[in-house]
Amino acid sequence: MSQDNQGSVFEAAIKNFLAPIWDLLKDDSVTEVMVNRHDEIWIEKGGKVYKSETSFSDEDSVRAAANNIAQSVGRRIDDQNPRLDARLPNGYRIHAVIPPCARKGTTIAIRKFSTTQFTFEDYIRFGTMTLDVARFLDICMKLGKNILVSGGTGSGKTTLLSVLCNRIPKGQRIIVIEDSSELQINYEHVVFFETRMANELGEGEVSIQDLLKSSLRLRPDRIIVGEVRGGEALELVQAMNTGHKGCLGTVHANSPQDAIVRLEALAQGADSQLSEKALQHQIGSAIDIVVQISRYPDGSRRIGSVAEVLGVNDKGVYQVTDIYSLDRLVKKPDGSYSGVIKPVGVEPTFMKEIVDHQFPFPREKFKIKSAA
Ligand SMILES: Nc1ncnc2c1ncn2[C@@H]1O[C@H](COP(=O)(O)OP(=O)(O)O)[C@@H](O)[C@H]1O
Ligand SMILES: [Mg+2]
Structure with missing residues (x-):
């Protein structure tokens, strides 16, 4: 059936x-x-x-x-x-x-899991992101960047993950792992996995981590994890570091920096043998981009920041730099909020890749525009 x-x-x-x-x-x-x-x-x-x-x-x-x-x-x-x-x-x-x-x-x-399916056009219309942010994320997807979507419960992480997945270029093999089938991905070559809870006797559980282990033996190009919230964080990071470009997942955190630290805590739980330093190094090089999304009291969802993860310094602090950020959100008399996410003036380190692939997204896009 x-x-x-x-x-x-x-x-x-x-x-x-x-x-x-x-x-x-x-x-x-x-x-x-x-x-x-x-x-x-x-x-x-x-x-x-x-x-x-x-x-x-x-x-x-x-x-x-x-x-x-x-x-x-x-x-x-x-x-x-x-x-x-x-x-x-x-x-x-x-x-x-x-x-x-x-x-x-x-x-x-x-x-109930939401069945709404949005596109970048919808997001721009809602004010969730700007056209430039949408274009930049699209480029990140085309370049196979490893992306984490971070946010609180109900902030729109899963919905955004679906939108991103629908920008994956043709010709790849995608494996999707979720607790409950939520992601709506229209793609030619995709395998969907869903976890199973243990029965009354505590037997038969199939976890995200188990399914991620299977995925690695199933020749994935990209692995998508609906929500990273356990030991699978380690396998995901290792997959990202062993040539699986363009892996994606969501994580429950309040800022891009927190998202990375949370990922580390989850991965640490999976293998206590691995030294903290080695793990931090792996995470710092695995994740390329973190997109932070939040829900505001007026019910709107907005991207608060798009950040690049550059690595980890010798003090164990992750180097996470905003590329786009929403620094002011003003409450209007009608209770709604207004604010626009803008470039902070930092180019992504992969600017050269953007140029080399001839994406029509010039350097100027990352400059701070002076108020007209
Ligand atoms: N950009 C958005 N604007 C308005 N509503 C949204 C937006 N993104 C998601 N939603 C709605 O928010 C609810 C929660 O979204 P979901 O993606 O499941 O959140 P999360 O995965 O963070 O818990 C859904 O009903 C969804 O339709
Ligand atoms: Mg979700």
């Missing part, structure tokens, strides 16, 4: 016990439904959280929903296992906790 088919058969089965929140789940603009208690339900829409009017009839019906969800994926939620972490066949990611651990009553959060 195809994944879509599997999803819809499954949906018919869960629709009954999720009836009070079904309309919310079916609303494409809703990205998360959070049941704190039978009569207290919140939703996330366009990056903002709102209280919903809907409710379950009582605690028993929320509990029944949690039980049924667990059962439908061959698990249990009860006194012995008061927490459930599950991924449903239709792509929803569910976490539930029952009383007494959850004080107010059975608590469930359902994260």
Whole structure:
């Protein structure tokens, strides 16, 4: 059965016990439904959280929903296992906790993965980035730079990763590894892998790291990791350093510098034999570009910086230099924000490559424009 088919058969089965929140789940603009208690339900829409009017009839019906969800994926939620972490066949990611651990009553959060697909044109229209930033990122993709997308939860990392992946030049073999299939990549030659959670007995887990090890034996040109959040960081960095150009991934961090430090911490967890210095050196030379994206209170997403990673100095400090940065964001009377990401006046170290490949992106693009 195809994944879509599997999803819809499954949906018919869960629709009954999720009836009070079904309309919310079916609303494409809703990205998360959070049941704190039978009569207290919140939703996330366009990056903002709102209280919903809907409710379950009582605690028993929320509990029944949690039980049924667990059962439908061959698990249990009860006194012995008061927490459930599950991924449903239709792509929803569910976490539930029952009383007494959850004080107010059975608590469930359902994260729907976004199916929105944007392009650079959309991003420019939204003000997420400028035309020059889009062109520069496109050049980085064409040149096979290793890129990390960094940001907080819901900042738009995965969406941006999809957009970048859709700029990969033809003729390559791409392997995509994710926890849940989210990335929307239209490409001729691509293999998608998805992790598997352990069963009730704690067996059978297939991690991102396992899948990354398999990928390396499957002749990838580029490896894309949906979210780097464990020991796979080490394999990814090593893959980048052994001739796999153009690898991409996202990481949860607040600045390009933090993203690199986080990557180091994750990789360190995977192999304590490797000296700190050796690891830092590997990371410093593996990652070329970090793109930082953030979500603002008005619901907008903006690229705050595009930085180049130059390496690590002898004090163990990563040399990360902004090429583009958004230094001022001004709140307007209507509550929205305005601000434009600009070049900081530093050329990327691979300027020569840009020139040699005849990309129509002259040096002047990296100069600071004086205010007219
Ligand atoms: N540039 C953008 N402008 C507005 N909304 C966006 C933008 N990028 C992503 N979104 C929306 O934000 C939500 C979270 O995006 P996602 O890429 O899943 O974030 P993350 O991977 O950082 O958690 C989605 O609903 C998506 O449609
Ligand atoms: Mg994501």
